[in-house]
Amino acid sequence: MDLKVSDLSVARGGRTLLETVGFRVAAGRALALRGPNGIGKTSLLRVLAGLQPPRTGRVDPGPDAIAYAAHADGIKPSLTVAENLRFWARVFGGPDISTALEAYALAPLASRPAAYLSAGQKRRLGLARLLVTNRPVWVLDEPTVSLDRDAVALFAESVRQHLSQGGLAVIATHVDLGLDAETLDITPFRPARPRIDPGFDEAFA
Numbered sequence: 001m002d003l004k005v006s007d008l009s010v011a012r013g014g015r016t017l018l019e020t021v022g023f024r025v026a027a028g029r030a031l032a033l034r035g036p037n038g039i040g041k042t043s044l045l046r047v048l049a050g051l052q053p054p055r056t057g058r059v060d061p062g063p064d065a066i067a068y069a070a071h072a073d074g075i076k077p078s079l080t081v082a083e084n085l086r087f088w089a090r091v092f093g094g095p096d097i098s099t100a101l102e103a104y105a106l107a108p109l110a111s112r113p114a115a116y117l118s119a120g121q122k123r124r125l126g127l128a129r130l131l132v133t134n135r136p137v138w139v140l141d142e143p144t145v146s147l148d149r150d151a152v153a154l155f156a157e158s159v160r161q162h163l164s165q166g167g168l169a170v171i172a173t174h175v176d177l178g179l180d181a182e183t184l185d186i187t188p189f190r191p192a193r194p195r196i197d198p199g200f201d202e203a204f205a
């Protein structure tokens with residue numbers, strides 16, 4: 001399955017950030033989104049994931065094919081690491097959690113409540129969640145923030161595995177992830193003149 005984005009306009013807080021965004025990511029490929037702070041990378045990813053509507057344009061396939069991982073990873077603090085993963089596996093109809101635990105070296109932490117995890121451990125749990133979603137399109141916002149070098153390597157290996165199984169990934173990042181990814185700088189999609197759209201109903205902002 002390929003991801004096709006066409007003629008997308010992205011707004012945040014009533015302001016159009018990006019216009020006529022278009023790209024295609026083939027199955028088995030990763031795309032790294034680049035651009036300066038505040039350009040609209042997170043906002044674009046939120047549109048891809050269906051968390052906010054585009055002003056114009058299309059994303060194919062829709063949110064049901066997409067697993068999104070961002071800063072607030074939807075981790076339930078009172079559940080343990082294993083319980084969090086089992087919960088998501090049930091919600092998404094995904095596989096057994098053992099692969100996810102192993103991929104992010106989380107087995108020693110399996111019975112620890114998520115509330116007690118360090119920032120990097122939380123991030124590993126949020127990324128491990130992708131592996132129990134069974135979804136082909138990964139949309140990742142700064143996935144390596146808080147990760148140490150070993151964890152970045154685990155992440156890169158996990159993405160490689162996903163791609164080798166026919167998945168694809170769109171990753172907003174400021175760092176080189178060591179992946180064989182194409183790069184798209186979204187700066188040219190900034191509107192030439194500022195556009196305010198006070199009437200635009202930005203649901204789920």
Ligand SMILES: Nc1ncnc2c1ncn2[C@@H]1O[C@H](COP(=O)(O)OP(=O)(O)OP(=O)(O)O)[C@@H](O)[C@H]1O
Nearest residue numbers: 012013017035036037038039040041042043044205
């Ligand atoms: N809820 C919101 N309401 C209004 N404006 C917002 C909201 N969230 C973000 N913005 C603004 O929208 C613009 C784009 O933000 P976004 O987070 O998409 O940028 P980014 O490219 O991901 O930045 P960074 O590289 O710093 O993560 C910024 O100017 C930001 O201040």
